[in-house]
Amino acid sequence: MTQVHTFDAIIIGAGGAGLMAALHAERGTNVAVISKMYPTRSHTGTAQGGVAAPLGNMEEDRWEWYMYDTVKGGDYLVDQDAAEILARESVDAVLELEHWGLPFDRTEDGRIEQRRFGGHTRDFGKSPVMRSCKSADRTGHMILQTLYQNCIRRGIRFFDEFFVLDLILEDGIARGVAAVEIATGQTHLFLAKAVLLATGGFGRMFAVTSNAHSLSGDLVASVFRRGLPLEDMEFFQFHPTGIYKMGILLSEAARGEGGIMINGLGERFMERYAPTLLDLAPRDIISRSIDQEIRAGRGVDGKDYVYLDIRPETINRCQSAPGGKTVTAAQLEAKLPDIIEMMRVYQGIDPMKAPVPIQPTAHYAMGGIPTDCDGRVLGGSLSPVPGLFAAGECACVSVHGANRLGTNSLVDLLVFGRRSGRAMAEFCAGASPADPVAHAAEEALAELARLQRSRGPERVGALRAAMQHCMTDKVGLNRTAGGMEEALSILRDLKERYRHLGLADAGQKWNTEVLEAYELGCLLDLAEATTASALHRTESRGAHFREDFPKRDDANWLHHTLAFRAGSSGAGPVSEGIRFDRRPVSITTFQPEARVY
Amino acid sequence: MLVALKIKRFDPERKPAAWWSNYKLEAAPGDRVLDLLVRAKDELDGSLTFRRSCAHGICGSDAMRINGTNRLACKTLVRELGSRITVEPLLGMRVEKDLVVDMEPFLASYRSVKPYLINDEPLPADGRERRQSPAERLRFDDTTKCILCGCCTAACPVFWADGEYVGPAAIVQAHRFLFDSRDRGAGEHTAALLDMKGVWRCRTIFQCTLSCPREIKITQAIAEVKQAIVLGK
DSSP: OOEEEEEEEEEEOOSHHHHHHHHHHOTTSOEEEEESSOGGGSGGGGOOSOEEOOOOSSSOOOHHHHHHHHHHHTTTOSOHHHHHHHHHHHHHHHHHHHHTTOOOOBOTTSSBOEEEEEEEEETTTTEEEEEEEOSTTOHHHHHHHHHHHHHHHHTOEEEETEEEEEEEEETTEEEEEEEEETTTOOEEEEEEEEEEEOOOOOGGGSSSBSSOTTOOOHHHHHHHHTTOOEEOTTOEEEEEEEETTTOOBOOTHHHHTTOEEEOTTSOOTHHHHOTTTGGGSOHHHHHHHHHHHHHTTOSGGGSSOEEEEOOHHHHHHHTOSGGGOOOOHHHHHHHSHHHHHHHHHHHOOOTTTSOEEEEEEEEEESOBEEBOTTOEEEOTTSOEEEEEEEOSTTEEOSSSTTSOOTTHHHHHHHHHHHHHHHHHHHHHHHSOOOOOOSSTTHHHHHHHHHHHHOBOSBOHHHHHHHHHHHHHHHSSSSBOHHHHHHHHHHHHHHHHHHTTBBOOOOOSTTOHHHHHHHHHHHHHHHHHHHHHHHHHOOSOBTTBOBTTBOSOOHHHHOEEEEEEESSOOOSSOOOOOEEEEEEEOOOSSOOOOOOOO | OEEEEEEEEOOTTTOSSOEEEEEEEEOOTTOBHHHHHHHIIIIIOTTOOOOOSSSSSSSOOOEEEETTEEEEGGGOBHHHHOSEEEEEOOTTSOEEETTEEOOHHHHHHHHHTOOSOOOOSOOOTTSOOOOOOHHHHHHTTGGGGOOOOOTTGGGOHHHHHOTTSOOHHHHHHHHHHHTOTTOOOHHHHHGGGSSTTSGGGOOOOOHHHHHOTTOOOHHHHHHHHHHHHHTTO
16 A cells, blocks of 8 residues: 655755755745655765855955856856856855855865866956865765755654655646655655655766766656656766766866866867866866867877876976965865875876876756746746746756856755745645645556566666667767767667566565666656757757757757657656757846857 | 675565575776676676665765675775675664665664754854864864765674664764864763763774774774763863
């Protein structure tokens, strides 16, 4: 028997966005947070370099400069009303974290210390500015811990290790979710006036990624399957400095502290591509520059990687540290302890003595579930879906446009997590109690049961690997119509094979095999939406680069993409085709210009 | 290289007692133990069960006993272990299935030290940050690194003998707040540490320190907490 729970509001996902929303919705609202992992395992915890806010603790800074950087960084596909909110409210959000106990690094006079980060500038692009508030290179860990600690303090209700399968929508209104308790296999129905989706990204559709195994976009797929649109799915960020072959992230903070990148000829190649900001240009530009170097045969030993060099003698020779100051190994070890350890552990290289091989790694979805500036999810007509909210990486506000700036994922989840939590509480105050639903989640539960009984010839791992390689090869940094059409055909074939999976685990308790199969189905749907959206957009902008359409085309494409599943029903992956619509970009202050760094 | 991977299994829905599975896998020296577990699950036995998420030593999901030592599977490379790798669940915690243990008692101990900043004084009037000097910040830096993986507590012989002992991880969390210059809740953080389940059960065996994947000086932190209690910090 399915167990039924009723709350005012439920939050799916216990990363930064979900916890921030819980803390802001909680007063007077009966809230529960549901997460497929223990909250402190969430991927927010792996964020490294910092969270932006124009505090001006190190040097003059202004929210207008930050807004400009965000808009230009996103190649003018950023909604400027949202970017203004992000830039203005970042200050308050960061200070709130400090008040809640977050151990930021400190200046000599006891203020929050800040560092430089890619694409963040003073005076509308003149030179890098110290805007990123940080705790060494483990800022995300500190944010996640601090938020969860405050949830413990407030006694917020958690359902940990509950896997949410599907959103329940009735007559276009969000009513709750269906979930499985992983430890027992017991099914649960959570009914609520308001549902907030805060499930993070879905980078596991790629072979080389910085994303956790858990990032499979389950609820983003659910929204798509329910006939709601996904926005800007073609914009997926490839972070330039992933550990070669493993994809593990080496923070941009390494370059903020003075590190540089060099090609196989020993050249500081960013001088060619971004003469002002150099190694601190935005990520899309650097990743594409690395790719161009490699394709021109200037990778290290002619291979598909370049070097990140953070040796103190290199930084001092290039005078690339902030203010051209001299740095020592001990100072770098104190500022970047975790990534230096990662280079030692995973690459077996001491980065104080040698440069380390890096390659771009799939990192962040700029697109996702369309929302307004208060987290309200927008449906097909761009009117809010009553009771449905989204925040964090799974949402598309859009403050990142075609390319997110470093640190802005954390700012996004704080600022919009907070706003959506408040909006949700306000919505609950005016909504009638959650009613029982007639046909709750029957499809999702049936799909799970079907998967668990399946004894076909196909294996989850093999299909997942095929999808990941297809996406990295054909829908990665360089895209062509031909490659993406092939990718669509491969993905549709994988969906067909998905109907014939064979699973070994017949048990109910801790059956992670069936859940991984379900996750794969979600990823297949999102991979198709990503590929189809990328094929649809016949221009290059930000992270989306088309070899066959290498220029930005504002006349035809200065708008967001909305992708809909053509026929909408069911809880498993199907290929029913995808249709497109558009959402206008909000342009309030900064007219699109050529993007030069 | 060919690796012999031996994994302790338990599934109460299938058998009342634990058993061992033996797999032979081709592996590279730079592969993580987690990579081998994922491949064993993907290619050889879909029922093999373990927790994992970030796969690079930050989320704390995949603590387990690897060749007799508590480690994160994603932060342990084949080259450190050689061609014979034995993986078991953490000791001292109830096994739910294969490598998955019940973390709830561990987390209850964590919550018992009130692991959050306690300070009800008014915030700075300008709404800005509370000031803290770099030296004050450095004082508790080491214990802010804890990822709640459980390696330390599950390596402690005192905890093995008595699961009621609050364990090193909870004391590390108390330390993180006790030595934060902004915190005013010393008595509340240490209340759960004063009795026979608390900090005095520590026998300074250093197992916790040796097993911490974040290299936190746990034994030292415990000593400092004891000292703070005695001196009435």
